[in-house]
Amino acid sequence: MSGLHQILVWIGEITGIIVVFGSCFALTTIAERKILGRMQNRFGPNRVGPWGLLQPLADGLKMITKEDIVPFSADKTLHFLAPLVLTVPIWLAFAVLPFGRNMSAIDLDAGILFFFAIGSASELAVFMAGWSSQNKYSLVGAMRAIAQMISYEVPLVLSTVPVLMLAGSLSLNDIVAAQGTHTYLGLACWNVFTPWGLAGFLLFLIAATAESNRSPFDLPEGESEIIAGFLTEYSGFKYALFFLGEYLGLFAMTGMAVTLFLGGWHAPFSWLEWVPSWLWFGVKFGALIFLFIWVRATLPRLRLDQLLNFSWRFLVPLCLINLLVAAVWFWTRGWNSVPALLIRWLLGAAFIVLPWHWLGQALRGPLPPPRKYTYAE
């Protein structure tokens, strides 16, 4: 009896996650196009249904009814498997995220480890897609993707380490619980309200943008350079699956950012705890998605060397320094008077702002010498 009950609960959880985040995907595609349009002084899609709200339906129908073309010389098995390998692990990543009070599908002791281990499967999928297509643009896109995703995996994981250190646990539920206390005026003690937390949050967001192949780090797809990168030879439903996978990856990263730095499902003030916890999660989640769209509307694409330099010479050192800031914050945890708190903040801020400035200067470096053309002078 209890075995059957457990299975029913699991089915309920899985259905819930698939329904909620599946519709989130549909909503985000239309919201992204609308918001991008408005940010470029356009209307965005407004033809299908009232205010264009049925656009995802039309897109989905179009994708499903399109012919599924597999290149003649493609590796058919890998070409078929790649979208699945991308999508399935990302669904698994949602299992450990706490969406509300007592609302995580499974409470793993090493939840965050599971999350990043599962998340890195997408690199394999992208390379499978690029390699199996037997197309030079696909391969170039896949190679860019590998270089980018492996480089940004490092700051992504490193930026979460201070959170783990100060929470003392790898379980996401424990991390959320550690952010559940309150200070002056009932302000919640979210990790983002500390110097290391703020820095870690920003570093995490940058790395997450790169990890989910979004603009300005959309080099693997770089439409203007390599057609559609590793997606070039995909059409119809497989293409839709790739898009689903990318958006779900973004959602998982956003959920992770909310959990690690924005207090998970906790309210910002103690006197707002009566609002349902999942609603708080949703609000933070939506705000971060909006931020990602906003960044996409603003920044142009990086060059590959800029991208890699940015990761290895800027983000990774900053992440390492951030560990030190977290340590300083931990050693000075007894300083609770207002001036001491101010000094504590200044100390942490100095530790992160100065390296940020110097590393940024070093990253720019001297300009390269003017290019010499051998034939095209």
Place this chain on the structure above:
Amino acid sequence: MNGAGIIKGMIETARNFVGSYHDKARLTTVQYPEEKLPPVENARTIPFLVFDGDEAMAGLRCTACQICEKECPPQCIYIIKDPVKKPDYVGKMQIQPKVFDIDISVCMSCGICVEVCPFDAIKMDQVFELSTKDRFGALLLDKTQLAKPNDYFVKLHKTEASEIDVRRDDEKRKAEAAAAAKAAAPKPPAAPGGAK
């Protein structure tokens, strides 16, 4: 400062985002089927035949000289002369077209027919919503479909049309004066200006 440019850009896009909701002047998109831009005077799509007066076939300026038919690069004009002549605007008897067809699926909108016409009889239209389900019959326009009044021409190409109207009125008046004093003087050769 590192990242200052990013902040600046983010503010700009945020301003666009908010501004596009309350400032209609920011949204330059014309939502086509509901709104349309007024046509530009020099715009051209397919040719049409100009007629004077109220009767389309009687007032047709075309004299079936077939210059346009011969000049048309994609050969989309087809003309058969009518042996029955009719008087033109100065009262001279002219040949008229029995058949004047334009296959608008072939027409490439170059406007060469207009340039070579010595009678200002063929001009470029500005209609563009020409899609049809019958791609063979409905895209072959005959002279009744092509004929449009001079007022319509004036409406489309104001500058050109008024210039032509002034010249034609002039010639008409001269012809009337000549007819009035036709006692001995030989008729001056009517030189309708196609020289452009």
